[in-house]
Amino acid sequence: MARDHRDYYYWQAKKLGYRSRAAFKLLQMNRTFKLIRDGDWVLDLGASPGGWSQVAVELGAKVVAVDINPMKPIEGVTFVRGDITKEETLNEIRKIREKFDVVLSDASPKITGKWTIDHLLSxxxxxxxxxxxxQVLKEGGSFVVKIFQGEEIQNLFNEFKPFFRFKKFHSPKASRKSSAEIYFVGKGFKKP
Ligand SMILES: C[S@@+](CC[C@H](N)C(=O)[O-])C[C@H]1O[C@@H](n2cnc3c(N)ncnc32)[C@H](O)[C@@H]1O
Structure with a gap:
């Protein structure tokens, strides 16, 4: 029997008009780390169906959202359909805006169910x-990215580390207890 994923955050998202329960993860991380400020430019990678973009707009940001899959329009959000692993997608983003205050990525690979493969894809x-x-983050900017936990996580942390004044892994309350996901949060972007 398929598992029922309709938990508290699912119903809250329905009630408050968010397109995904993931919206609460960004709301919680923003409360903890003060990531998005009024007037910021936010780049939302792996954005569809748009919960994080909705939250960013509510916080007063101007948003560029990117996804391989389509996304229904949101006022205040410019959508780019593209693959974030492709150079041409970066070029499309830059045509809209060269520099961002915040870059977010909630992008997830297609889940295979095999922990190690899903980890490496993520x-x-x-x-x-x-x-x-x-390439697009302003000096001092913030970066949040989802990762499925596994053995490569420390290597990734070491790669990201020199680029941020503040850095840590964080698991928001709205992430499912059973989920392998964790977020890297980096603030104060600097070129090492
Ligand atoms: C968990 S969903 C994001 C949910 C979103 N944060 C929200 O609040 O609605 C992950 C998204 O990552 C996208 N994605 C996966 N690989 C991608 C890639 N290479 N380039 C762009 N988007 C990708 C998927 O299409 C999917 O829409």
């Missing part, structure tokens, strides 16, 4: 997100 996506971030 590491590749996180590296792709960081490759975009390091």
């Amino acid at each position: 590491i590749d996506l996180a590296r792709a997100a960081f490759n975009v971030a390091r």
